[in-house]
Amino acid sequence: MKERLDSTFLSELADDFLEIAKKFNDFRFEKISQQEISQDTFIEMGKNARVLMDSAREMKLLSTLIVEKETSEALVQLKVINLEIKETITSLKQIQVAFDLIGGLGALAMAIVEKDPATISDKVNNLMTLFKKKAG
């Protein structure tokens, strides 16, 4: 929970830094246009705004790279489920081959009933092809 807070907290802190930098920029642009600050002060203030913005950038990056325990667990769990789905698909494909074999056996049985040697030979060949497919 704490890590989760850190990730959100850092991102919000970065937003605050950027907001301050924007206000700081508005201020220095206004003051230089009214000639209330020198060019050197204006540049120096710009450098400070830049530091705030660079820090905000680093915080946003760090906030991204913090992966909360619950998120990393969710990633692992979803990967497990994805693997299970793939295994189910594989077993369904095996069921399909089994059904194909049953279909082939049925065809052979009918050819035997018909006592037709040419058809029997064809059906045996078909079955052999199916077996090879299963082995593959």
Place this chain on the structure above:
Amino acid sequence: MQMMKGWALCLLICPFLACTSLKPIQLFSEEALKGLQQFYELDYSFTKSCLDDCRFTKISQYEIERSINCSCSEYERADTLVRDLYHALTDYYDGLHRLSSGELIRYQLDGTAAVLEGANWNQLEPEQLNAYQKLSEIGLNAVAGKYRRNKVTQYMHEADPHIMLISEKLLFILKENLLGMLEIQEESWYMYYKTQVIDPGLNSMEKEVVTEKYYQLLDQGTRIREKTLVLIRILETLSSQHRALSGMKLNGDFFEDGVRSMTNRLNDLHYALEQLKQ
């Protein structure tokens, strides 16, 4: 008479067998994959943001080196994390789609029909042979289909809390951090070009060029932001719809209505993205 009984049996069991349809799940996962595919339309990343910032800093400080030398390895790590989260989601929807797809189970029952044909049962018309084959296929699909339906429902239910967390993290990264990086970049452009415009050393023509350049960059930024926001809405739609559908019965009208309304919403978002590409 025998054939009449066969057709009567067919009429009796067909409505029952139709209950195993996984079409709504197939449609749902297909739409989800199509939506997630839009991720590739996003031409902005943490690494790009780092390189843009690095290049812009060098330009604004008139730094010329033999090679640009930008250190962006940490930003690349952030992009890897985004890709990992994204791939976890696409892998899941891809598996769901394949599991619910009718393409997965195609039984070779043409052999049986061929033998009926070859056995000189000439009294069977080709349509009747075809009907016999189809009925056998439906029967087999009913057995495997019920198994698949149970599995699909179980997987959706189990995956839902993880889908929520992963989507939540991905949304947070895109919305708060990637768009946050863009906002920082925009402020850098503002600082630089506004300073140029108030520089008394520049004439009005040069100031005009500077102003034009600034608004061009701002347009680019707006386009990136709008594209990212569309992708965010796609992800939000998918995760909320997954939550809603994983708690519903597959056979109910609500499920199909849910998929239909999600499809409509996603179509609107695809259209919005297409507009942004022009």
